[in-house]
Amino acid sequence: MTNQVAAQIDAAAAGSNQVLTFTLGDETYGVDILRVQEIRGWSPVTRIPQAPSHVLGVLNLRGSIVPIVDLRMRFNLQHAEYTPLTVIIVLSVQSPLGRRDFGVVVDGVSDVIDVAANDVKPAPEFGAHVSTEFIEGLAAVSGRMVMLLDIDQLIGADVTGVALNPAA
Amino acid sequence: MAIDLAQFHEAFFEESFEALDSMEAALLQLNPGAPEPELIGTIFRVAHSIKGGSATFGFSDVASFTHTCETLLDELRANRMQVTRHVTDLLLKSVDVMREMLRSVQRKEAIDAQRVADLQFDLELAIAQKNQPAAAPAAPAAEAAPAPAEAAKPAAGHRWRISFRPYPQLFVHGNDPLRMLRELGELGALTVKVDGNALPSLEALDPESCYLAWDLTLDTEASREMVNGVFDWAEGDCDLKIEEEAAPVAAVANAAPAPEAKPSNVVNIADAKPAAEAPKASAEPAHHPSAAEALPKAGATDGGSIRVSTEKIDELMNTVGELVITQSMLTQLGSKFTGHAAEQLRSGLATLERNVRELQESVMRVRMLPISFVFSRFPRMVRDLSQRLGKQVELKMTGDQTELDKTVMEKIGDPLVHLVRNSVDHGIEMPDKRTAAGKTPNGTVYLNAYHKGGSITVEVGDDGGGLNKDKILKKARERNLIGANDVLSDEQIYELIFMAGFSTAEQTTDISGRGVGMDVVRRNIKELGGTIEVRSEYGKGSRFIITLPLTLAIVDGQSVAVGTETYIVPLITIIESLQLKQGMVNRVAGQGEVFWFRDGYVPVVRLHEVFGLEPRTTNLHEGLIMVVEGEGRKVGLFVDDLLGQQQVVIKSLETNFRRVDGVSGATILGDGAVALILDVPGLIRVATQRLAA
Numbered sequence: 001m002t003n004q005v006a007a008q009i010d011a012a013a014a015g016s017n018q019v020l021t022f023t024l025g026d027e028t029y030g031v032d033i034l035r036v037q038e039i040r041g042w043s044p045v046t047r048i049p050q051a052p053s054h055v056l057g058v059l060n061l062r063g064s065i066v067p068i069v070d071l072r073m074r075f076n077l078q079h080a081e082y083t084p085l086t087v088i089i090v091l092s093v094q095s096p097l098g099r100r101d102f103g104v105v106v107d108g109v110s111d112v113i114d115v116a117a118n119d120v121k122p123a124p125e126f127g128a129h130v131s132t133e134f135i136e137g138l139a140a141v142s143g144r145m146v147m148l149l150d151i152d153q154l155i156g157a158d159v160t161g162v163a164l165n166p167a168a
Numbered sequence: 169m170a171i172d173l174a175q176f177h178e179a180f181f182e183e184s185f186e187a188l189d190s191m192e193a194a195l196l197q198l199n200p201g202a203p204e205p206e207l208i209g210t211i212f213r214v215a216h217s218i219k220g221g222s223a224t225f226g227f228s229d230v231a232s233f234t235h236t237c238e239t240l241l242d243e244l245r246a247n248r249m250q251v252t253r254h255v256t257d258l259l260l261k262s263v264d265v266m267r268e269m270l271r272s273v274q275r276k277e278a279i280d281a282q283r284v285a286d287l288q289f290d291l292e293l294a295i296a297q298k299n300q301p302a303a304a305p306a307a308p309a310a311e312a313a314p315a316p317a318e319a320a321k322p323a324a325g326h327r328w329r330i331s332f333r334p335y336p337q338l339f340v341h342g343n344d345p346l347r348m349l350r351e352l353g354e355l356g357a358l359t360v361k362v363d364g365n366a367l368p369s370l371e372a373l374d375p376e377s378c379y380l381a382w383d384l385t386l387d388t389e390a391s392r393e394m395v396n397g398v399f400d401w402a403e404g405d406c407d408l409k410i411e412e413e414a415a416p417v418a419a420v421a422n423a424a425p426a427p428e429a430k431p432s433n434v435v436n437i438a439d440a441k442p443a444a445e446a447p448k449a450s451a452e453p454a455h456h457p458s459a460a461e462a463l464p465k466a467g468a469t470d471g472g473s474i475r476v477s478t479e480k481i482d483e484l485m486n487t488v489g490e491l492v493i494t495q496s497m498l499t500q501l502g503s504k505f506t507g508h509a510a511e512q513l514r515s516g517l518a519t520l521e522r523n524v525r526e527l528q529e530s531v532m533r534v535r536m537l538p539i540s541f542v543f544s545r546f547p548r549m550v551r552d553l554s555q556r557l558g559k560q561v562e563l564k565m566t567g568d569q570t571e572l573d574k575t576v577m578e579k580i581g582d583p584l585v586h587l588v589r590n591s592v593d594h595g596i597e598m599p600d601k602r603t604a605a606g607k608t609p610n611g612t613v614y615l616n617a618y619h620k621g622g623s624i625t626v627e628v629g630d631d632g633g634g635l636n637k638d639k640i641l642k643k644a645r646e647r648n649l650i651g652a653n654d655v656l657s658d659e660q661i662y663e664l665i666f667m668a669g670f671s672t673a674e675q676t677t678d679i680s681g682r683g684v685g686m687d688v689v690r691r692n693i694k695e696l697g698g699t700i701e702v703r704s705e706y707g708k709g710s711r712f713i714i715t716l717p718l719t720l721a722i723v724d725g726q727s728v729a730v731g732t733e734t735y736i737v738p739l740i741t742i743i744e745s746l747q748l749k750q751g752m753v754n755r756v757a758g759q760g761e762v763f764w765f766r767d768g769y770v771p772v773v774r775l776h777e778v779f780g781l782e783p784r785t786t787n788l789h790e791g792l793i794m795v796v797e798g799e800g801r802k803v804g805l806f807v808d809d810l811l812g813q814q815q816v817v818i819k820s821l822e823t824n825f826r827r828v829d830g831v832s833g834a835t836i837l838g839d840g841a842v843a844l845i846l847d848v849p850g851l852i853r854v855a856t857q858r859l860a861a
Binding site (some may be wrong): 044045046047048049050051057058059060062063064065066067100101102 | 486487489490493733778779780781819820821823824825828829830831834836840841842843844
């Protein structure tokens with residue numbers, strides 16, 4: 001017991017982060033819990049003209065208009081049907097123009113886990129086929145690999161219109 | 169004092185700027201020769217409270233300058249000096265200087281010391297000159313610090329016994345008793361007795377609390393109001409009793425001291441309710457009429473409003489918006505129930521709906537302010553301009569209580585200033601020219617505001633020379649703005665003055681005539697979703713009519729359906745909605761579709777194509793055509809269906825996303841879904857580019 005507490009304290013000192021994990025198909029991704037505003041069920045969105053295909057549209061989130069991004073489409077995974085069980089995670093990103101809120105559509109939310117900074121390994125280079133610039137690192141947690149997302153890289157460009165990486 | 173006074177600075181600046189505005193307004197109403205004592209009182213109070221505040225906060229430059237103003241005003245108030253045009257000019261300049269000084273202090277910039285010193289010198293000169301014949305000793309009395317010379321001058325009049333017992337929290341509000349004592353000292357000979365009975369032992373002493381009390385005796389000619397004024401800032405933080413004692417020697421002449429010494433005469437500042445004060449004040453004998461008037465008035469003017477940041481109001485609007493959605497959801501749900509209880513439920517829901525709507529309207533109204541906030545700057549401006557130009561111009565303002573949204577107000581100020589300036593500079597002729605034309609030598613500039621439908625109309629007019637059509641045409645030809653032989657209607661000619669770089673003034677003055685302006689005026693008004701038109705008759709005057717939406721937060725919209733999506737089209741852009749019959753549509757070069765509308769061919773823009781949607785029908789005669797206008801161009805917008813008209817609250821897409829071409833914002837519909845609001849001029853641009861591509 002005391003050892004566990006001590007380990008946690010060590011972990012905090014070494015820069016431990018709480019991470020919300022979610023699944024897309026067979027893969028597990030993680031985002032910094034401090035970026036998560038809320039988790040809500042799927043509801044139909046309003047389409048936005050001339051938006052990239054993975055920007056599904058906008059939703060009303062307690063009076064503010066929030067864009068919704070489909071992460072499966074963003075990652076070129078196979079498209080899944082939207083059901084009432086589909087989940088939207090509302091995140092906030094820091095963009096050059098200030099804080100922006102947006103929602104990502106994922107298959108399901110799994111857990112909140114602690115990830116110690118020294119458990120995070122850089123993503124290997126895959127060459128041109130797989131772009132990894134929005135993956136902050138890979139962490140092995142209880143035998144599973146969690147991909148930690150750099151959401152500012154991933155979404156910031158879509159939301160502010162400053163294209164870093166043209167929609168695939 | 170261990171308190172950081174800086175936290176009060178902003179409030180002080182805001183209050184002072186407001187106070188200066190009211191001082192300016194009062195100065196402009198002041199009639200040279202026959203000034204109303206009430207107005208002078210107002211002006212004096214402003215100068216006084218700015219002086220007090222800036223002394224407390226340590227803005228010594230401001231305090232010193234304001235002190236000089238106050239001295240001059242005191243002379244005016246005591247009728248020792250005449251209100252002349254020169255004096256009003258000086259005081260108006262002082263208002264400017266005080267405003268600038270405060271602004272410099274606020275921004276922590278250096279004060280233009282030379283300008284201040286010059287004006288201060290002028291003020292002192294005015295005081296000195298006017299005082300010579302009438303009341304020579306009065307000037308040093310107000311100027312000098314507590315001098316023994318004054319104590320030897322018992323002719324002063326009153327002996328005030330003041331019991332000043334601050335509450336412990338006095339310092340918290342930034343009050344400094346020493347400053348007040350010093351100020352009292354300036355009014356006359358002051359005897360101070362400290363009452364230290366409340367002082368605790370050293371270990372129990374809280375350095376941020378005030379434990380001392382004072383018993384003061386003041387021999388002065390100052391009225392009760394002036395003595396009271398010293399304690400203005402401590403109101404509510406102290407027990408204050410001011411009583412008049414049988415005055416020393418000579419003062420008996422005009423005073424009736426016996427009734428005054430009674431406690432019924434005590435003015436308790438801690439009790440600021442005007443109702444409570446009024447009877448006390450009126451109980452005073454007749455030789456203090458100014459005090460009796462001022463007290464209830466001061467209470468009445470500060471009590472009515474509070475300061476709220478617009479952010480808080482926006483939050484409130486959002487919450488109310490959510491409430492509206494929840495309410496309409498409940499109403500839909502309620503209609504599904506049956507039975508006796510359901511009837512009650514529905515009547516309850518109907519009441520809820522009414523209350524929610526009223527709530528929403530009230531919240532909207534909070535953002536509305538009377539247009540007098542913009543108009544108030546014009547009397548001063550017209551006065552200064554006409555003086556500089558040697559013209560006689562009278563400003564007539566009507567409808568200054570017409571309300572409009574604060575955001576619109578902020579943006580309409582500059583265009584109006586420009587128009588009024590133009591009217592005075594170009595519109596109104598010189599007095600001799602006016603007389604020659606058979607007009608009165610003094611011209612009139614009108615400002616008029618009124619509500620019309622869902623918008624506000626502001627008119628700026630003058631009875632001056634009017635627009636010279638021939639001159640405008642000649643100039644336009646010189647600049648190649650129109651062809652040499654073009655024939656234009658009156659309206660088209662007047663339109664020319666809104667083009668960039670166009671000015672008919674023969675001479676560029678520092679006031680206007682550089683040709684930048686009217687185009688900016690029109691652009692600003694268009695950005696607000698408004699229009700401007702000109703009516704003019706040569707030799708009789710011109711009139712600019714500006715129509716603006718009441719608010720930028722709400723738009724009257726027509727909802728239209730395209731496929732599964734709903735869009736809002738601002739009602740102001742719609743000219744007509746119609747259904748095309750087969751054969752009405754012609755093709756141009758096999759591509760662009762046009763149809764005849766009123767007096768010309770109008771191109772068809774298919775909304776589903778521009779926005780990439782799947783429509784219910786692509787057949788033009790099965791859907792509807794909505795003729796819309798943007799930036800002078802008309803197009804026929806093809807949609808599936810019209811749904812209904814409603815007022816919608818505009819929300820920005822850019823808060824969390826980015827700008828989208830052809831869309832000006834979004835709104836939340838009754839069922840909680842989001843609908844995009846179309847930006848018609850933008851949409852026309854996008855559509856034209858598509859056709860060109």
